[in-house]
Amino acid sequence: MSARTIRGGNLLILGIEAATRVASVAVISEEKILAEISQEARLTHSETLLPQIEQVLKIAGVERVDAVAVSLGPGSFTGLRIGLATAKALAYAWQIKILGVPTLQAIAYHFPTSSATVLPMLDAQKNRAYVQAFRAGAPVSKLEVKPVDEIATSAGSIDGEVFLCGDVLGKIKVPLPPNVKIAPVNLRMPRAVNVALCGKFLLDAGEISNVMNLEPLYVRRSEAEELWERRQKLSSEK
Amino acid sequence: MEKILTLGIETSCDETAAAVLRDGREILSNVISTQIPLHQKFGGVVPELASRKHIVNIMPVVDEAIRTAGVELSQINQIAVTYGPGLVGALLVGVAAAKTLAFALKVPLVAVNHLEGHIFVNFLSAPELEPPFLSLVVSGGHTALIKMNTYNEFELLGQTRDDAAGEAFDKIARVMNLPYPGGPEIDRLAKTGNPDAIDFPHPKVADFDFSFSGLKSSVLNYLNSTSMRGETVNNADVAASFQRAVVDSLIDKTIDAAENFGLSKIVLAGGVAANSALESSLRAACDKRGLKFFYPTKILCTDNAAMIACRGYYQSLAEDFAPLTLNAVPNLNFKGAAQ
Incomplete structure (x- = not known):
């Protein structure tokens, strides 16, 4: 690392989050959140994300960072690619x-607590x-794609308090089981500061991604495939 | 004076491409990663798959363009990127990467119209070419006649009123069960066929506009009614006769326009420029009238980033730079066209 990128000997990480309607960027330095800009507006990420990065670096008072952490998905395919293309080009x-x-x-x-279960739904x-x-903060189940109402209902069989987060909470049509709560607004959606902080764990664990082949976590294949x-299956069954 | 290095990036359809140009015309590198095999089984480009491939390929392709050029990334003076027309998800990968590179390297960004890039590729294959000239642009999505007055001033003389020539090629190839991409297949098949075998109607449109949907329907009707009658279709004759009708219509309008506007140079551009019948017939028509004919080499006919860098270089001379808020414009047309 060149000396000029390091501020007070602390490692700077830029977080980029564009998986949902939220466009969010943040700069952290070890134990400090230097700056974060988040917006959930109707503008497209393609127009807003890079100006936001320019702005957040300015507010943080840094020219550059030492690492970039990016939200990989799942989420909006296009949003993920805008975030990842931006992160890759910066890293490169x-x-x-x-x-x-x-x-x-x-x-x-x-929710850094073991007394509740968190179900982020995108x-x-x-x-x-x-x-x-x-x-x-650690996964206790597989990542799956499930009907929204089924997730809400089956959360009733989880022991203890359950918080539902994410961008599909408005689509839940069934009554929530007594142990299940909708997360408060400020803790519902992804934010870049979380991405940067999670990135710090990856960095410390030596889990660095490869800028030359990193892909979003799509989970779902394309409709065409x-x-x-x-x-193919139908014609082979004939 | 120090020479300008332009990095071009192109991801509008199914090729991930990057190139480095020294000043306006010297190609230092021209890297193209094609996705054709990926889309073949679907019979056409699948937009989501194309976007997925671009996000994986983008950095290796840019890196190879920089390395092959024998330059350092820090020496790049400006970045030119295709912002339309094309598939929105595909364009966005290139646009996001190019904007970010420009920001990170603190160099200007140039937003390039892919269609203009196809015309400018001729400056790379013909160093002596200068405006003014007439350009016939024929690609998968566009068919247009452009009068280029200077490097940064064009006039749209006419364009297709319905299907682009390339679209008609692709559709007919699909109905004839030819592999994707269909255009080159029809060209290949036509070489063994008789162009006078079937008398498909030659499109008649006023001014310098084109129309290919009537011709397309008539070919499809022919294929359909022949097979209904239980007769075998001679694919080679159909391909040759169809291709003749398209080529004749393109050439007639082009020569008319050149004579009307007193232009002595004709420039063929766009993906369909790779069609050998179009190239040889237009060349012959130009020779007959003493017009100078320009045509890009095969590799430069396909989507590439050298043409984007070239167009971007000339835009930069007019200080036509783009802001970091640049977005993709999937239905971008030539300036002056009704959108």
Whole structure:
């Protein structure tokens, strides 16, 4: 690391979050959040993300960072790619490390407690959501795609308090079981500061991603592939 | 004076491409990673798959362009990127990467219209070419006649009123069960066929506009009715006759426009410029009338980033730079066209 990128000997990490309607960027330095800009507006990430990065670096008072952590998904395919293309180009141009953070894990980082279970749910289209259960920030189930109402109902069988987060909470049509709560607004959506903090863990664990081949966590395949395979299956069954 | 290095980036459809240009015309590198095999089984480009491939390929392709050029990334003076027309998800990968590189390297960004890039590629294959000239642009999505007055001033003389020539090629190839991409397949097949075998109607449109949907329907009707009658279709004759009708229509309008505006140079551009019948017939028509004909080499006919860097270089001379808020414009057309 060149000396000028390091402020007071502390490592700077830029977090980038564009998996949902939230466009969020943050700069952290060890134990400090130097700056964060988040917005959930109707503007597209393609227009807002880079100016936000320019702004957040300015507010943090830094020219550059030592690593970039990016929200990898699942989420909006296009949003993920805008975030990742931006993170990759920064990592490549500045020759800094890139850290790929699973989006659901970054949301779960809002709740660093083992006394409750967190279920971040992100829109997977057709009333379904990407979902995974977390306790104390660590995953305790597989990442799955499930109908929104089924997630809400089956959360009733989880022991103890459960918090639902994410961008599909408005689509829940069933009554919530008594142990299940909707997370407060400030802890519902992904934020770049969480991505940067989760990135710090990856960095400390030596889990650095490769800027040359890093891909989003899509979870779902493209519709065209699914359709093609169904057709192949049908014609082989004939 | 120090020479300008432009890095070009192109991700509008199914090729991830990057190139480095020294000043306006010297190609230092031109890297193209094609996705054609990936889309083949679907019979056409699948937008989501194209975008997924671009996000994986983008940095290796840029890196290879820098290395092959024998320069350092820090020496790049400006970045030019295709912002349209094309597939929105595909364009966004290139736009996001290019904007960020420009920001990180503190160099200007130039937003390039892909269609203009196809015209400018001719400056790379013909160093002596200078405006003014007439350009016939024929690609998968566009068919247009452009009068180029200077490097940064064009006039749209006419364009297709319905299907682009390339679209008609692709559609007919699909109905004839030819592999994707269909255009080159029809070109190949036509070489063994008789162009006078079937009398498909030659499109008639006023001014310098084109139309190919009527011709397309008539070919599709022919294929359909022949097979209904239980007769075998001679694919080679269909390909040759269809191709003749398209090529004739393109050439007639082009020559008309050149004579009308007193232009002595004709420049063929766009993906369909790789069609050998179009190239040889337009060349012959130009020779007959003493017009100078320009045509890009095969590799430069396909989508590439050298043409984007070239267009970007000339835009930069007019200080036509883009802000960091640049977005992709999937339905971008030539300036002056009704959107």
